[in-house]
Amino acid sequence: MKAWELEKLGGALRLTDRPIPEARPGSVVVRMEASSLMSYMKSYVDGKLPIYHAPNKPFIPGGNGVGIVHAVGPDVWHLKPGQRVIVSSHMVAQENVSEPGQFLLGVTALGAVAEIMQRDWSDGTLAEYALLPATTVTPIEGLDDRDAANLATSMRYIVPYGGLLRGHLAAGETLVVSGATGAYGTAAVLLGLAMGAGRVVAVGRNGDALDAIASAGGVRVATVQATGDIAIDTARIREAAGGGADLAFDIVGAATSSNMTMAALRSLRREGRLVLMGSMTAPLPISYMELMFNGWEITGNFMYPRNAYRRLFDLVRSGQLELDAIRAITLPLRELPQGMQMATEAGSFECVVMLHSTEQTGA
Template identity: 60%
Template sequence: MATNMKAWRLEGIGGKLSLCDVAVPEVRAGSVLVRVEASSLMSYLKAYAEGKLPSYHAPEMPFTPGGNGIGVVHAVGRDVWHLKVGQRVALSSHFAATENVRDPAQILIGVTSFGPESEAVQADWPDGTLAEYALMPVSAVTPVEGLNEFESAQLAVLSRCAVPFGGLLRGRLTAGETVIVNGATGAYGSAAVLVAIAMGAARVVAAGRNADALEAVGRAAGTRVVTVRLEGDVQADAESLRAAAGGGAQLAFDMVGQAGEPSSTLSALSALRRGGRLVVMGSMTVPLPVSYMQLMFHNLEIIGNFMYPADAYRRLIELVRGGLLDINPIVPRIFPFSALPEAMEAAAKAGNLECVVLQP
């Protein structure tokens, strides 16, 4: 085995990003060393690397950034019993401490920590997937079985589906229900439409303001999808959503990114049936002014959710293998490993059904 590898290294958020020769990580207890075959890029990776996202907390020392990916197990450490060398696996950036405590710390490996307790976790697992090899905690690695017909670059788009899958699970989406996806013109919102169909939604109302992106996701997802172009008037948009949902939806999933005003979220809330649930999973930058009386009289729930459970990738893979989740509408744009700067530019501008992938 080679002792050195190529890896992208970032000297702290806003620091220098360089392609370097570094030592291949050594496996340790509870870890898996993976030869990375494809790494999906976050749309905001360029802004993150340039220090324009102050809410993110990266490791203080130089580290390898990167989120989720696909690879092949190269070596396993002690206390790893099921994963085997040679298996193709999916890599998740979301990792929560596995100790049996009330509130385990969590991080996004290669991206950010969330406070003092998670900084200690991040210090143990600082490096992400933008390298030829990635050392990962075993609970962040999922076998990819029965999908030999897919190239690793196509499977890398599962990272786009994992986030909304977590929110739809949290919202208790049940087969036969109608769900409104607010922000369906964005990357994760478009994936949410595909995932909701796979989970058995009878109807998905895809809502957003970009007519072309709405048309694209409606065409990709099939006949159970109805699109609604939002105009910004809370009451009028709520009426349009309610009509498209056949009198109201049981679930609304909000995935609007960096929303500077709450009108579309409030419209989705008002389009729910009695007893409906709203899952908020986007990144609104202003408060959400909800009506106390509206929530009470209509028995509504507002549910916050961050990321997805540890078994999300396994369950998504089962949906793909069973023919329920079609990931082909999300097209990977593949860049060579040396072209990370160009790939980050492309990721920032990618369409809602594009996923930029870096391949070593």
């Protein structure tokens, strides 16, 4: 098979020939149809993201995609060859312990147990066939009319979906999305609508991107262009929210200032909830008395539960979530370097997808 092999983060990336992997206990081999690229894939490959930890040997990167089960190993009872599946990068150890290890397949590991797991499962999805833990794939049912590229864009939704589930977003509530103009933030706005939010306030710095979100979201979406001034932004968000929000979802990427996050927190009604799922590097200066008096709940969240893809596809099958809102820009697998550059430049309503099969490609 053809596979992209990365020497190390910042090392050489080469298209190589490898044998098709054989299934081992607890695994499946998936014939990959399509893989979606992270917007920061090029920076990751170039070694410009120092917090990421890769295997200590050449490996196949890539953590998401769509494919057909080719073979199953021992101790796999439900998945069958020929099934179409969605691949998740998020793997959680299955031992019955209080804090099971977890890592992102084909991407990164954080912590001693996670690094051991990564050594056991070092390869990801940017190959014609992928050897994967059975727990990272979910059968796709009732969506036979969707092509692989369209299904692969679900990667954009699954990450913020975990945060909205953790925040217990309920139908009719008002949701604030802080960092709404980023790739995952835009998807969070669309998900909030699909989950029944009565109003979604999209907060970001890019005015043109906010206009596009408002156009796509319709009458239940209001936008606030952040100024960086906490008091001004708080007042504008609260006004757009009709007096205050029930849930704020913060997915600001690589921020060096906490001002936007603090404005989202202070836009909450009493006993409101804030879910943190971004990658801010600055401290969050929270007042003990302010937090206590308002009864606010602040929750950190990493990724999503194992059943999240099944629940996400329930929203798609019911018509509540339309995957077509985020457009797949497709390229053949052999053009991965070009795809990584395109992913860097893509807008929040675009997702670069590498096609592993002979499907027609194009923008």
